[in-house]
Amino acid sequence: MKQEDWISKDTEVVWHPFTQLHGKAAPLMVTKAEGLYLHTDDGRKIMDAISSWWVNLHGHGHPHIAQAVAHQARELEHVIFAGFTHAPAIDLAEKVLSLLPGNQSKVFYSDNGSTAVEVGLKMAFQYHYNQNTDRKKVIAFHGAYHGDTFGSMSIGDRGPFSAPFAPFLFDVEFLDFPDGNNDEAILQHFQKLCDTEEVAAFVFEPLVLGSAGMKIYAAATLDRMIAYAQGKGTLCIADEVFTGFGRTGKNFACDYLEHQPDIFALSKGLTGGTMALGLTTCTEKIIDAYRSSDIMKTFFHGHSFTANPIACAASIASYELFIREECQAAIQRIARQQASFCQTVQQHPKVRMARCLGTIMAFDIATEEDTSYVNEVRHKLYPYFLERNILLRPLGNTIYVLPPYIITEEELQQVYTVILEMLKEV
Numbered sequence: 244m245k246q247e248d249w250i251s252k253d254t255e256v257v258w259h260p261f262t263q264l265h266g267k268a269a270p271l272m273v274t275k276a277e278g279l280y281l282h283t284d285d286g287r288k289i290m291d292a293i294s295s296w297w298v299n300l301h302g303h304g305h306p307h308i309a310q311a312v313a314h315q316a317r318e319l320e321h322v323i324f325a326g327f328t329h330a331p332a333i334d335l336a337e338k339v340l341s342l343l344p345g346n347q348s349k350v351f352y353s354d355n356g357s358t359a360v361e362v363g364l365k366m367a368f369q370y371h372y373n374q375n376t377d378r379k380k381v382i383a384f385h386g387a388y389h390g391d392t393f394g395s396m397s398i399g400d401r402g403p404f405s406a407p408f409a410p411f412l413f414d415v416e417f418l419d420f421p422d423g424n425n426d427e428a429i430l431q432h433f434q435k436l437c438d439t440e441e442v443a444a445f446v447f448e449p450l451v452l453g454s455a456g457m458k459i460y461a462a463a464t465l466d467r468m469i470a471y472a473q474g475k476g477t478l479c480i481a482d483e484v485f486t487g488f489g490r491t492g493k494n495f496a497c498d499y500l501e502h503q504p505d506i507f508a509l510s511k512g513l514t515g516g517t518m519a520l521g522l523t524t525c526t527e528k529i530i531d532a533y534r535s536s537d538i539m540k541t542f543f544h545g546h547s548f549t550a551n552p553i554a555c556a557a558s559i560a561s562y563e564l565f566i567r568e569e570c571q572a573a574i575q576r577i578a579r580q581q582a583s584f585c586q587t588v589q590q591h592p593k594v595r596m597a598r599c600l601g602t603i604m605a606f607d608i609a610t611e612e613d614t615s616y617v618n619e620v621r622h623k624l625y626p627y628f629l630e631r632n633i634l635l636r637p638l639g640n641t642i643y644v645l646p647p648y649i650i651t652e653e654e655l656q657q658v659y660t661v662i663l664e665m666l667k668e669v
């Protein structure tokens with residue numbers, strides 16, 4: 244079939260995520276992806292500078308992961324995960340726990356980031372329920388993003404994206420984003436909330452609010468919040484769906500902290516970006532509240548594709564690549580290069596707040612308009628970069644670069660060059 248025919252068929256039968264159904268440019272038809280590049284059926288080669296929505300760690304079609312997936316598909320493609328288990332799930336749980344802080348003791352599998360967070364919330368709520376403690380409040384940050392299911396939407400940004408669902412979301416105590424000037428005031432407010440001993444859980448994206456526009460905040464502030472909350476019996480849930488697996492320059496963003504959360508939610512980079520998988524880990528303290536002969540203390544949650552063996556096998560292969568010295572060195576090299584470009588671009592008169600943490604680099608374009616996602620800047624810049632065969636997907640007036648770890652110094656420099664050209668032209 245010809246490209247035009249595919250695209251018109253797509254328009255007819257497919258509904259794309261986060262995409263207006265009216266007046267949008269036709270999607271690009273991708274036929275193959277290899278390493279850093281997406282190949283379209285009209286022969287273009289597009290650099291994936293945002294790791295395909297932050298999931299890809301080792302480049303597309305990595306042979307080591309592809310081989311693990313193919314092998315697993317022939318051995319055991321899937322099996323019900325209640326009453327049955329399999330080696331890939333056990334092996335992966337052990338490997339993930341070995342990377343996470345020592346207080347994490349068990350892995351609960353699901354199949355994406357939203358459900359990983361949802362499971363964390365439910366785990367926390369039932370932890371209190373099982374002990375007959377009446378805690379119903381949840382604390383989260385304004386502008387946070389935790390996913391698109393109802394629970395994860397409830398604890399996220401109450402903006403244009405969640406507006407149609409606002410009447411159906413549960414109440415949450417939202418904190419302002421700690422921007423370095425207001426941290427003390429936020430801490431005081433936070434402590435007051437925790438003092439009520441009604442707070443079941445504090446949920447956060449550690450150190451970086453990703454979808455909010457790569458907003459980075461101080462580890463020291465978060466550390467104090469976790470310490471205080473835990474002292475008052477509030478469970479702390481780290482949503483590392485985005486920040487996990489080296490994004491911030493350490494294995495996990497929480498590795499910058501002294502006090503460790505009770506629950507972790509992971510997904511995105513977990514499989515190296517090849518398969519859908521999510522998981523939620525917790526401490527022994529939480530498990531203890533579920534160890535009971537009372538059937539009502541069971542965690543009644545599960546998905547058809549819980550711990551899909553092929554996804555677990557992909558994750559094990561991704562883990563093997565991730566812990567290689569080569570990959571760890573690449574993360575540090577990218578971090579240095581991003582930090583250095585951050586300093587360069589900060590000098591530009593049209594740039595505001597250049598910032599970076601590990602492999603994440605972002606800056607804002609000075610604009611008179613409002614700075615939300617629906618900002619016009621985004622609609623001009625996305626095609627600008629794409630025409631130059633670079634996939635960058637600005638969040639409002641925030642431009643960020645988030646490459647897979649296999650990007651070379653020269654390729655990353657190419658991205659910067661196009662960004663600097665863009666700044667001359669806007």
Ligand SMILES: *Cc1c(COP(=O)(O)O)cnc(C)c1O
Pocket residue numbers: 355356357358360388389390391448453454482483484485486510511
């Ligand atoms: C992407 C994201 C999610 C949701 O993950 P999905 O797999 O898209 O459901 C949750 N939390 C954070 C921090 C994310 O960046």
